[in-house]
Structures are given as C-alpha cells and as structure tokens.
Amino acid sequence: MHDRYAKDTDLLTFINGAKERHHWEFIYQFRKRDQCQRMAQAFTTMSLKPTALDYIYRPLGMLIMEAMIDQDKTGQYLSPWAFNCTLLEELLVEDRFESYLEYLHSFDAFCLRKIQERVVVHLSVSEGFGKWREELLGEVIEKMAAAVGQTAQGISGVLSNTKLLLEKLCLTLELDGDVEVPRDTLDSPLFSITTEWDRFVSCLLETLAELRLTLAKEFSQNIEVTKLLRVLPLKPQDCLFHKVRGCEKRCPFCKAPCAVQDTEHKEHRARLHRPKGLLSYTCDNSCSLSHMSCPADIAQDNLFANKDTESKPLAYRDYRTIFPDWSIPPEEPGNQTLCAYWRYVMVRFNERFAEEYKQKPANLPEEWEKITHEEALESLKELREKASDFMTLSSG
Ligand SMILES: [Zn+2]
Ligand SMILES: [Zn+2]
Numbered sequence: 531m532h533d534r535y536a537k538d539t540d541l542l543t544f545i546n547g548a549k550e551r552h553h554w555e556f557i558y559q560f561r562k563r564d565q566c567q568r569m570a571q572a573f574t575t576m577s578l579k580p581t582a583l584d585y586i587y588r589p590l591g592m593l594i595m596e597a598m599i600d601q602d603k604t605g606q607y608l609s610p611w612a613f614n615c616t617l618l619e620e621l622l623v624e625d626r627f628e629s630y631l632e633y634l635h636s637f638d639a640f641c642l643r644k645i646q647e648r649v650v651v652h653l654s655v656s657e658g659f660g661k662w663r664e665e666l667l668g669e670v671i672e673k674m675a676a677a678v679g680q681t682a683q684g685i686s687g688v689l690s691n692t693k694l695l696l697e698k699l700c701l702t703l704e705l706d707g708d709v710e711v712p713r714d715t716l717d718s719p720l721f722s723i724t725t726e727w728d729r730f731v732s733c734l735l736e737t738l739a740e741l742r743l744t745l746a747k748e749f750s751q752n753i754e755v756t757k758l759l760r761v762l763p764l765k766p767q768d769c770l771f772h773k774v775r776g777c778e779k780r781c782p783f784c785k786a787p788c789a790v791q792d793t794e795h796k797e798h799r800a801r802l803h804r805p806k807g808l809l810s811y812t813c814d815n816s817c818s819l820s821h822m823s824c825p826a827d828i829a830q831d832n833l834f835a836n837k838d839t840e841s842k843p844l845a846y847r848d849y850r851t852i853f854p855d856w857s858i859p860p861e862e863p864g865n866q867t868l869c870a871y872w873r874y875v876m877v878r879f880n881e882r883f884a885e886e887y888k889q890k891p892a893n894l895p896e897e898w899e900k901i902t903h904e905e906a907l908e909s910l911k912e913l914r915e916k917a918s919d920f921m922t923l924s925s926g
Pocket of ligand 1: 784823824
C-alpha cells in the first residue's frame with residue numbers, strides 16, 4: 531500500500547514536472563518564433579520593401595516613354611523639329627494669346643508642360659502601367675525568394691549573429707537583381723541576436739509572400755495619375771523631354787530654337803525665325819513693334835545694336851563677327867510661304883502683344899492681313915515635310 535502511494539506520488543510529480551517543462555519549452559519556442567517573425571518583418575519593411583518598390587518603379591519612366599512613342603501615329607516624337615511643329619499646330623488650333631507668350635518666352639517650360647499633359651492622357655487610357663507593375667512585382671519577389679534560398683544553402687543550426695547573414699543576403703540580391711538594398715538598418719540591435727537560421731528563413735519567406743499580397747492589393751487600387759507619376763524616380767515626361775528637346779541654342783535675335791538634329795553640330799540654325807516684335811523688339815527710333823525677322827533684316831542690310839555689340843551699331847549681315855556659331859541665311863525675295871505662320875500670328879495678336887509689351891502695335895504689310903488660318907497651318911506642314919534634309923546639316 532505504502533509502495534503504491536509512493537509510486538503514485540512520483541508519477542504525479544513527474545507529470546507535473548513534465549507539464550512545467552512543456553510549458554516553459556512552449557514559451558521558449560513561442561518567444562523564439564516571435565523573435566524570428568519580428569526580425570523577418572523588420573528586415574522586410576526596412577530593406578526588402580523599399581528595394582522591391584525601387585525595382586518596380588525605376589524602369590517605368592522609360593517604359594512609358596517608349597510606349598508613347600510606339601503608339602504615336604503622328605510622328606511628333608521623331609525629332610525635336612517634328613515636336614516643335616506639332617506644338618505650333620496646336621497653338622494655332624488653340625488660338626490663345628497667353629499660350630503663344632509662354633511658347634515664345636519659356637520654350638522649355640512650355641514643352642515640358644505639353645509633354646506632361648500627354649503623359650497624363652496616355653496613362654489614363656493605357657493599361658501598360660498596371661501590367662508592368664504586376665509583372666515587375668512578381669519578378670522581384672521571385673528574385674528575393676531565390677536570394678534567400680541561395681544564402682541559406684549549407685547553413686543550419688544556431689547563428690550567433692543574424693546581421694552577417696542578412697548582409698550576405700543583400701549582396702546576393704544586388705548581384706542578381708540589379709538593385710541596391712538599403713542596409714543601414716541592419717545595425718539595429720534587433721539583428722545582432724542568436725537565432726535558428728531554418729526558423730528565420732521560413733519566417734522570411736512568409737513575410738515575403740505577405741509583402742507580395744500587400745503590394746498587389748495596393749497596386750489594384752485606383753490612384754490619380756499625377757500621384758502615380760510622383761512616385762516614379764525617373765519621370766516619363768523628363769525622358770520624353772530629353773528626347774525631343776534637341777539643341778538648346780536659341781537664335782541670338784529672335785530666340786527661335788536651333789533645329790539642327792546632328793548631336794555633334796558646330797553651327798546652329800533655326801528653322802523658323804519670327805518677327806521680332808513677338809519678342810517685344812521695336813522698330814528703330816519708334817515704339818511700335820517690329821515686324822522684321824532675322825533673315826529679312828540680313829537681306830535688307832539693316833543695323834542692330836545690343837549688349838553683345840557694346841551698343842554700337844552693326845550690320846545684321848555681319849552677325850557672324852559676334853555670333854560665329856550661328857548660320858542665318860538671308861530671306862529669299864518672294865518666298866512668303868515660309869513665314870506665313872508667324873505672320874498670321876502677328877496679325878492675329880498684334881494689339882495684344884503691343885499691350886503686353888507696353889508698346890505700339892506693329893505697322894504690318896497689307897499682304898500679311900490676307901494670310902488665312904489654313905495657309906498658316908499649311909506653311910507649317912510644308913516646313914515639317916521639307917525639314918529632313920535641313921535637320922542633319924552641320925558646319926562640316
Ligand atoms: Zn532669329
Ligand atoms: Zn544647335
């Protein structure tokens with residue numbers, strides 16, 4: 531009887547002891563698991579998520595630009611001159627004085643604004659953005675999972691410092707993924723702890739899968755195009771602007787953009803000089819706006835004086851003595867069509883320009899008044915078609 535009691539007591543003690551061991555073992559395992567999860571989540575949030583977003587968003591600016599060029603049927607992005615002609619056509623259709631002012635005085639800003647408008651229109655109708663984002667998300671998560679697998683190879687058991695392995699993981703990812711992984715956060719004491727690598731790897735793969743789901747959900751939400759554009763490190767409007775900007779030199783007299791396309795050119799030429807009154811220049815000894823264009827001034831042997839000539843009069847035809855890298859052929863007599871565009875604009879907004887510049891309106895030749903909207907548009911089309919031989923001209 532006594533023996534039996536003693537055995538039962540031993541058993542009870544054993545059972546209670548085992549319960550307690552299980553209890554502490556459970557708490558230990560739970561804490562370890564909890565610690566691994568926290569570490570995996572922190573690493574994912576601080577290093578993997580920004581890397582994934584960078585991988586997804588970095589190429590989009592260029593992809594959007596290429597799609598816009600591919601889908602454009604007008605050929606406006608084929609050269610700086612083609613784009614300039616399209617802008618001039620749009621100005622004619624828009625028929626708004628303020629837009630002409632912006633074009634004449636802030637050409638680059640005007641181009642950039644017009645390009646941005648085109649990007650917004652493109653993104654509001656195109657499905658490319660969403661499709662690429664989804665594809666790139668799948669790609670980058672796969673690369674990350676593969677890098678985790680690669681880093682984990684040949685490692686098992688307890689690690690005294692997780693940071694070293696995470697650094698190795700970052701390096702593997704950078705080698706394979708063409709990305710840069712932010713890793714300053716690895717200096718946090720959170721990562722300098724003992725952990726079981728197997729357990730940590732499975733937590734990391736779980737948080738990667740969660741990251742994929744979270745981003746896919748974020749991407750599926752409708753967001754304003756302008757907000758989307760803000761997150762792109764390389765903006766499509768900047769890529770496109772760079773492509774259609776061309777030579778940045780402007781005519782020293784009328785500020786018309788140089789239209790020579792050859793990137794190595796040494797001699798600048800504007801395709802379409804404009805009446806100088808449009809830029810606020812007045813006739814000599816008068817306060818009425820000048821209707822003369824640079825080629826006409828050269829042909830008529832007129833004089834000019836400005837800060838480049840130290841205010842001394844110089845014949846236009848001698849302009850190369852102070853602007854040696856410019857070529858401005860004199861106007862050919864009787865050739866009206868080339869200038870129809872700006873002549874039409876000058877007639878249309880003569881009073882408004884005079885008011886804007888606080889001068890008197892230009893005294894315009896009678897035949898300018900007869901130029902129609904269609905003729906102005908036609909002259910532009912002609913210029914655009916004839917431009918291909920011109921645009922590759924260089925000083926040789
Ligand atoms: Zn000019
Ligand atoms: Zn040039």
